[in-house]
Amino acid sequence: MKIHEYQAKELFRNHHIPVPEGYVATSPEDACAMAGRLGGFPVVVKAQIHAGGRGKGGGVKLARNLQEVQSAAAAILGRPLVTPQTGPQGKKVRKVLVEQGLDIAQELYFSIIPDRSTAKIMIIASRAGGMDIEEVAAKSPEKIIKVLINPLTGIEPGHCREIGAGLNLPDSLAEKFSTLVENLYRLFIEADCSLLEINPLVITAQETFVALDAKVEIDDNALFRQKDILKFRDIDEEDPLEVEASKYNLNYINLNGNVGNMVNGAGLAMATMDLIKSAGAEPANFLDVGGGADAGMVENGFRIILSDSNVKAVLINIFGGILRCDVLAEGVVQAARKTGIKVPVVIRLQGTNVEKGREILAASGLQLITAADLNDAAGKIAEIARN
């Protein structure tokens, strides 16, 4: 789960990680009031959306007086912000963070991620702060320091010294830096982060560390034990159909194509999308109804697919294991009766109770196109795509 910068900074404050003083505002007037609570100018007005590269899209503005705060907030709020990560349509900005400007001496890069291949926690740091770290990694990998930590034994003083030395930090900052890194590591563990990134982490003219930016993502699998962080979920940032699907525990992702699809199992769902693409069409979604789906979940999944106005055809591909074909068939028939089907629907069933499932579909009197196997289904989708 993604959270906003201002929410990540709240977590930072709770873990004694220094951040600039700042307040959230939802209107230009509000932004001016918040700027007034800070200790003077300049201040920074930052768009709060779930996407990176905000500076490049004009979502971060410096203001030297109240008038500039007003115009910066007015320019950012209520409009879509287009960044390299949002796609061309951008993301609507509903909140800005108004923050104290700082006297910056140096900018660093710092992040913590779970490293899947070693099963260790990886701290990544670089003196090349404020830049795109993937670019730095590609062009000058020697500028990047990586340290692996065993989650069973946790962070040790040696880890912090190794990173500090790699960053060429002066001895006078060593202790402050160790405390900072330990606090960040503790937050990463306690909040079940899947990403914690600070770019830039600044050293101020007063020789203190401050997290100027904060990007935190939480492991979805761990949300059951992160109730406080779950409150940070902002459904305005999510696709409305995906929000709707999540109410029924459906694993749905809205895409730009025109052939909807419903599959059981994530791997088969991806492979089915690939099949649609190689048939000359584009998948409109990813939808894994899961192994334990009941007729109600199937019905809701089908309804959500059909409510996407781009969808010109639907492919249902079920390999019945735990999810029986007759249950799937009943769900499809229910949904079709309630919402009506205005587009061609190709159904391929295989596995547990497949005969019973096919009988239910045939007896329904609905105009469904059945496919004998996956290859047949791909051919039928290709035929529809051509017309």
Place this chain on the structure above:
Amino acid sequence: MAIFVDKETRLLVQGITGREGQFHARQCIEYGTRVVAGVTPGKGGQNMDDVPVFNSVKEAVRETGANCSMIFVPPAFAAKAIMEAIDGDVDIIVAITEGIPVLDMMRIKNYLNGKQVRLIGPNCPGIITPGQCKIGIMPAFIHKPGGPIGVVSRSGTLTYEVVHQLTTKGIGQTTCLGIGGDPVNGTNFIDCLKAFEEDPETKGIVLVGEIGGTAEEEAAAYIAEKVSKPVVGFVAGLSAPPGRRMGHAGAIVSGKTGTAQSKIAVMKEAGIHVCDNLGRFGDFCAGVF
């Protein structure tokens, strides 16, 4: 012959009294798997059908000689259950549970270091040696006993699809297993490739991958160097958008890494026969094997 499990395997089921644990334990018994014990803390002394239930793995192992554990414990308690199985002296742990936090799995992976026990999964369909034993949730009837093909996959239903097409073409299987769709798991592709290479009855291998991570690339490097048997590969997710988790926690393209395109290129370079049309997977395998 087979890899990891066969008709001698003595299975215990952690979470046997839960709805799913019970359902699948029964399915395994029906297939012929020797289910010798169940474990549910607080329910020791009861029976699930004819299977005795114990309070702990240690007790179940001591009383029944179980050497393999299948885990159906919900995600919040699954890590503890796996740890208990590791300490309980079984040889193989098959963790079916989906949704275990990554941090828990990282701790388990490090805890496994240097120990002899093998963990398969989590978030996997399990393992089946057709005609001998089934430890997992896969539909049994799609398999064909007797070999000669070994199947290893990161997915569940996609594996069923692949196996079904093999069977339809008259190609049997030695052992089929899913290693799971999570970013951190126990047994990896290379462990399975090594075992299939050493198994005299396995004449060819099917490897089913998906987007995210570098497991397919590592497998390809291993195959180029160490595997003499023919390998057919498939990678799901050619049409997956970057930055989105495609159902499986581990299935995500980060930046430019983990794409299906790059995995397929590396696999082809390593001499793997990569099938690009799932609809004709069976025909493709019939051609190669």
